[in-house]
Amino acid sequence: MPTGRPSFGANARAATLLGALFATTILSSCAAIETAPPPATTPQTVEEGFFPGADGVQLFYRKVGTGNPTAVYLHGGPASLADGGYSLDSLAAGRTLIAFNQRSGGRSQLIDDPMRRSAEYYIRDLEALRQHFGIKQMTLIGQSWGAMLAAMYTARHPEAVTRLLLLSPAPPAARFWPERQAKTAAAIGEPGVQRLMELEREMRTAPDEKVPTLCREFIEIIFRAYLNDVSALRRMPVGYCDFSPAALRYELDAPELLAMGDFDLLADLAKLQQPVLVVEGAETKVPMNATRAWAHAFPNARLLLVPGASHLTWLEGDVPRLMVELNIFLAGEWPQGAKR
Numbered sequence: 001m002p003t004g005r006p007s008f009g010a011n012a013r014a015a016t017l018l019g020a021l022f023a024t025t026i027l028s029s030c031a032a033i034e035t036a037p038p039p040a041t042t043p044q045t046v047e048e049g050f051f052p053g054a055d056g057v058q059l060f061y062r063k064v065g066t067g068n069p070t071a072v073y074l075h076g077g078p079a080s081l082a083d084g085g086y087s088l089d090s091l092a093a094g095r096t097l098i099a100f101n102q103r104s105g106g107r108s109q110l111i112d113d114p115m116r117r118s119a120e121y122y123i124r125d126l127e128a129l130r131q132h133f134g135i136k137q138m139t140l141i142g143q144s145w146g147a148m149l150a151a152m153y154t155a156r157h158p159e160a161v162t163r164l165l166l167l168s169p170a171p172p173a174a175r176f177w178p179e180r181q182a183k184t185a186a187a188i189g190e191p192g193v194q195r196l197m198e199l200e201r202e203m204r205t206a207p208d209e210k211v212p213t214l215c216r217e218f219i220e221i222i223f224r225a226y227l228n229d230v231s232a233l234r235r236m237p238v239g240y241c242d243f244s245p246a247a248l249r250y251e252l253d254a255p256e257l258l259a260m261g262d263f264d265l266l267a268d269l270a271k272l273q274q275p276v277l278v279v280e281g282a283e284t285k286v287p288m289n290a291t292r293a294w295a296h297a298f299p300n301a302r303l304l305l306v307p308g309a310s311h312l313t314w315l316e317g318d319v320p321r322l323m324v325e326l327n328i329f330l331a332g333e334w335p336q337g338a339k340r
Contacts, residue, residue, distance in 0.1 A: 044092050051132040053103060054124030055116060060107035061100040061129070065092030069162070070135050071330060072126070073099040076144030076170070078254040079240060080106030080247065084143045084167070086237040087314045090323040091141070091330060100129060102149075104250045106243050117254065119152065126153045130160060139330060141165040144311070147294075148172070148265065155268040164276040165329060168284070168311045169294050173264040176290035184225035187285045192221045200252055208245040215241035215248050225285050226311035235315060269297035276301035277329045277338055281309030281316065295340070302338035 047063040062085060071091060075083035085099035101108035103125060104117055111117055126149065130138060139162050142150035147169030154161040171177055185193055199218040203211055219240045223230050233239065241248060276298040280291045282305040295303040304325070308317030325335040 044089055046089075050108075051100075051129060054121055054128050057103050057111060057116075057125075058109040059100050059103060059125060059129070061098055062086070063133075064089050064097045064099075065095060067092070067095045069137070069139065070096045070098060070133070071139040071141055071165075072129065072135075073097060074126070074140065074142040074146030074149050075099065075102065075105075076142075076146050076168075077251060078102050078105055078122070078145055079251050080243055082106070082236060082238045082240045082242060083146075084312075084314055088141070088323075090320075091326055093327055095139075095330065098129070098133065104247075104254060106247055110246055110250050114253075119149075122149055123153050123156060127157060127160075130157075136160075137162050139163050139165065141167065142169065143167045144170050151265055151269060151272075154272055154274065155265075158272060158274070161274055163274050163330070164272075164298075165326065166276065166278045166294060167313055168280050168286075169278060169291065171290035172266055172269065172294055172297065173290075174262045175264075176287070176293070179287050180290065183285060183287055187225040188221060189224070192224060196221055203252065204249060211245035211248055212241045228283055228308075228310050228316055232312070232315050266293065266297045269294070270299065272298055273300060274298075275329075275334075277326075277335070278303045279313055279326075280305055281311060281313050282307050284310050286311065302334055302340055304335055304338040 044064045045066055048061065050058045050060055053059045060081070062081060073085060073088060073091075075081055075085050077083055081099055081101045085101075088097065088099075091097050102122060103109065104111045129135075137160055140150035140154065142148070142164070144167070147164075147166035150161075150164055150166065151169075151172070154164060171180055188196070196218060199214050199221075203214045203218070206214060216239070219233065220230050223233060227233070276295075278291060278295045278301060280288065280303070284291075292303065295301045306313045306317050306322055309322075310316055313322060325337070328335050329338070
């Protein structure tokens, strides 16, 4: 969870940023491939709007497709829907895919009260979404921090979740964070870490018109730890910095407000019986021990490593092939490359 992150060296704030923003979080038999829905090849129906969250906060949603069942995508960060929410439309093949901006991010309502930006409210917002759309049961797809939110929600509402697809999940316990922070800091380099802290200070005080430029520099530096090639960011349909200056500033505080101290989700994961596919890039720069801990904790889980990809598996490597494999899992089969 983006909480309880120990710092590295004197760069405590940088450690929080590195571990927090983007929490920081294949192949079946021939028969399974033939029967699983293929990724969408024609334009899907897209609906956008707002729904009331747990305390009436207005949360922006994006709904793709009209099929049954329903899958709900939870972005990482907590940041915005740019984090995968516009890149996974092919997973709406044969189902409805709903993604939403979590509170105080992207196009959703910005909240000043720090008490209303805790993990508890994120869990309650997801339940509010389920009730708003009249969903009896759903598949949850979570990226990085979103994988943690999916797991916490499922532990509380197991009857509402049929399966879990966890993309590059953030560590499931606080004890994994020190090594992750050290690895991400090393990938960014000391000058980069220092520049991140400078950029954060500048974003807080700069005129609105300068914030997107500062944000883009911030993102390109921090993603040295999460992508093999940061130029991949230019392929995103909507970028991390394509939101209001106010929303970009609010996102700087989200990880610290979610702090949970010495957390450990592993015992709760062991109680869940849903099929779980844990996905990570085979070339990830974050330690794999935490990722494997997710796969080992669930009674019915498998791990899929994606060749040529790092933390954002939907942006690097053979993305069309990956979407086929993820659709296989969502349709009820295990991809061939998924291992216990």
